[in-house]
Amino acid sequence: PxxxxxxxxxxxxxxxxxxxxxxxxxxxxxxxxxxxxxxxxxxxxxxxxxxxxxxxxxxxxxxxxxxxxxxxxxxxxxxxxxxxxxxxxxxxxxxxxxxxxxxxxxxxxxxxGSAVLLGIVLGGMMAVDMGGPVNKAAYVFGTGTLAATVSSGGSVAMAAVMAGGMVPPLAIFVATLLFKDKFTKEERNSGLTNIIMGLSFITEGAIPFGAADPARAIPSFILGSAVAGGLVGLTGIKLMAPHGGIFVIALTSNALLYLASVLVGAIVSGVVYGYLRKPQA
Structure with missing residues (x-):
């Protein structure tokens, strides 16, 4: 109704x-x-x-x-x-x-004024609520920059947004891989699923972990996403697609550096989250 x-x-x-x-x-x-x-x-x-x-x-x-x-x-x-x-x-x-x-x-x-600072802010926003209003506000801003930048090779803002959004699910995999004793078998299996979701730019894959332990998980995700977004801004990588994750990597101005930025962010998030998380009974 x-x-x-x-x-x-x-x-x-x-x-x-x-x-x-x-x-x-x-x-x-x-x-x-x-x-x-x-x-x-x-x-x-x-x-x-x-x-x-x-x-x-x-x-x-x-x-x-x-x-x-x-x-x-x-x-x-x-x-x-x-x-x-x-x-x-x-x-x-x-x-x-x-x-x-x-x-x-x-x-x-x-x-x-600063592509690095913009990348940090947009990347961090993508991990605040992983699909909620803050995430979508950053995403809408990023997609809004595409039309004016396609002729110049794409948007740094959009690249930072997608990098930041890919980090939380990938961070789950890193954490479950490096800190196995702190996760249940079911959670470790979910970590494998999150590889696909992270690479596909589906940030929502990390929501169950964020909801279960928000005080430790969400700050960890924000940190790694901000790092990834900041690295994208620092290197000036541009993206011409509004979505797609690794499947549109050819539409970035530097695929290897872009993947490296996402990887660094995921490792930072995963290590911090795994270290902060309490062992599961």
């Missing part, structure tokens, strides 16, 4: 409609009413949660005659959920657009 409302929230986030004026984070003039700056992925993400929450609230608190119960889920919930979500998003877009603009200004500023 909340699917259509979620689509509407995403569309409003993309178009940037809002009540009032949305200020530019970089200090420029505020945009005109009802034609604001897109709140992008972050706005759409918040809008999705809002849509689901509103539909659940309507389902719980709005009572209809028994004869209309069948129409409630397929008609009333999507209809009223969409209307309410649309109005709420007109207000939500204002702060989310400011946050989205500030984030992109910050990351764009790093790109102009």
């Amino acid at each position: 909340g699917l259509v409302a979620g689509f509407v929230a995403g569309a409003i986030a993309k178009e940037g409609f809002a009540f009032g004026k949305i200020p530019y984070a970089s200090g420029g003039e505020a945009t005109s009413t009802l034609a604001g700056v897109s709140s992008g992925f972050l706005g759409a993400l918040v809008g999705g949660f809002i849509a689901g929450a509103l539909v659940l609230a309507i389902k719980k608190y709005v009572k209809v005659p028994r004869s209309l119960e069948g129409a409630k889920s397929i008609l009333l919930l999507p209809l009223f959920g969409t209307i309410l979500t649309g109005f709420v998003m007109l207000a939500v877009n204002i702060p989310m657009a400011a946050i989205n603009t500030a984030m992109n200004d910050f990351l764009g500023g790093l790109g102009g």
Whole structure:
């Protein structure tokens, strides 16, 4: 029932409609009413949660005659959920657009001043939640740089993003290989699976380990991913593909250095994680 409302929230986030004026984070003039700056992925993400929450609230608190119960889920919930979500998003877009603009200004500023620092930040962001909002914010920024850089051989930012995203699953394999006594047999077998996931740029393979021991795993992953991203920025490696991992390695400007950067990051993460992790009974 909340699917259509979620689509509407995403569309409003993309178009940037809002009540009032949305200020530019970089200090420029505020945009005109009802034609604001897109709140992008972050706005759409918040809008999705809002849509689901509103539909659940309507389902719980709005009572209809028994004869209309069948129409409630397929008609009333999507209809009223969409209307309410649309109005709420007109207000939500204002702060989310400011946050989205500030984030992109910050990351764009790093790109102009230091490719190494940009690589460290983007790589580290990819390991913060391994597929969650922070990860996707970095990914969206990286893919956004591709269109303007294809003619010049690709994007360093996109290369750093993919390198950082490949590290956590590969770090799991390194840790389970070097610190076997700290992992169960099932976890060691999962480490083998994570080789494929890491090489395929599927960061989510490391989520079970991060969820089971976040205080030790996530900082370790962030460190290694930041190292990989920083090395990519330091060497100026570019990438022309938005996804693919090792399967698009030919689209990097230096395949060997790129693989070396990912390997160094995975080893750093794996060693730190394995050292910090407590032995399993």
